[in-house]
Amino acid sequence: MSLLKKKQKKNNSLAIFATAAFGLQIIVILGLIVQGMTIRQLSLRKPLNFVELVNGERVTIDEKKTQDPEVIRQFIIKTMELMFNWTGNLPPQTLEEVANPKPDPGITIIKPEGGSAKVTTGSWIASFSLSEDFRKGFLSKLAEITPPEVFSDNPTQTISAQLKLKRVTAPEQIDVGKWRVGIVADLIQQKRADGRKIVIPFNKDILIQTIDYFPYPLPQQMTDLQQAIYSVRSEQLEIYEIRNLCLLDNDSSSDEPFKQC
Template sequence: MTRFLPEKKTTVNLLTVFAFVTFGLQILVLLVLLVQGLTIRNLSSRKPPNFVQLDNATSKTNNFDQQPEAIRQFVSQTMAGMFNWTGALPAITIEDATNPKPDKGISIITPEGATKKVPTTSWVSSFAIAEDFRQGFLGQIAEMASAELFTKNLNQEITTKLLIQRAYPPQKIAPNRWKVGLVANIVQIRRADNKRVLIPFNKDFLVRSIDSFEHPLANTNNISDLQKAIYNLRAQKLEIYEINNLCLTDAYDNQNSQSNRCGVNSSSFIR
């Protein structure tokens, strides 16, 4: 039988194919963005691990609850740096050890608005203290540090040292927060006549874990020694956020003791 109508050939519409391919790619990109968004959200909500500084200057991920000695050493070393004043800068090289450089001090603005100086070691160690507490603490250090400390006359120079008698094991008071008791004396010695002044320093330190970030120039030689010291201090991921008087009339080691503070000590360095 003869066909009167020609057979209609099937044609492919390139525009339609392009539309379907584009739509498929958009769906794929949307799925990829969704997966990336969920991954970023999980990373942002994840608590960063704490790092403990080891003796060989390396760090490892750890839990401070399992490393109470790290917390106790942090408080002891911070306060030792805060009150060990020799009138000279800390020795960094062998030449500095044989020929110490005089400490000219760091100028600060006290809470009262006055400009005073504090020893360089105190200024560096103060970065282990919470920022809202740091300036007030440095202000009291400036009141205590005599101007004679920054003179080059050794006959007038006054040295100060913190003698720690006992640092109590840290007590956990909240998640990522601990209390450390310190029994110590601040000893001031005038080199001219070897006269000594003893100041009791019995305090409770409240410590918390914090985040720490590497200095952006850590792999270059453009960092000063002070910057290195500060960032090494912050790398311990701990800070002191409150200091109170330590009451020695109670059994500090008794975990059930509700109060270990009393008013027998001076109100200095109290928050």
């Protein structure tokens, strides 16, 4: 009888131990599942995007802010002005260069059909606001319309250009993360020697999309040119198409003055 009781106690202890071990295994498995899900979420999460302010402070860019209509509108204005304002000087990097700008040697572009031409350094920097598949062909066309006199050292031959924006429409969302913005503008080329002007209508339908942005890993080693390029890309927006527009009437201030040509 005593032997039977000892055997039952032993069996009960083994059962309790087995149950406890099984319970611990379930807890471990659940912990591993939770940990795996957490790691997956972290791997799918987009990295924080930063931009450096004038005072050197680095702040995060909220993706929702890049979708704000005014942010998109200002992105178009800044990009187009940098692209088509040709002064013959490099974009100033310091206060001293504002007072005494450096001449712009231009950036040489190799044309697909052969030969080469130049675009301004500002235009080349602004071109990084374009999608990669659109950028190369656009730069080639831009080089064709950029007068060589923009880079001339002879003051009697030098030509400057300015994009005068008359109207920029509110962004119209055409798909998830994609918008369309219309602009009415004039590209005004002026010969500095006698002040003669050539006015070229510049009415465009611009298509924009959101992009990911990854900051430069070694910001302290960046050149001025690299800083300018990364500043452009930090907007988290890019232009992927530019179409011609026609005015429906002569009133560029009307609500719907555009149609695609």
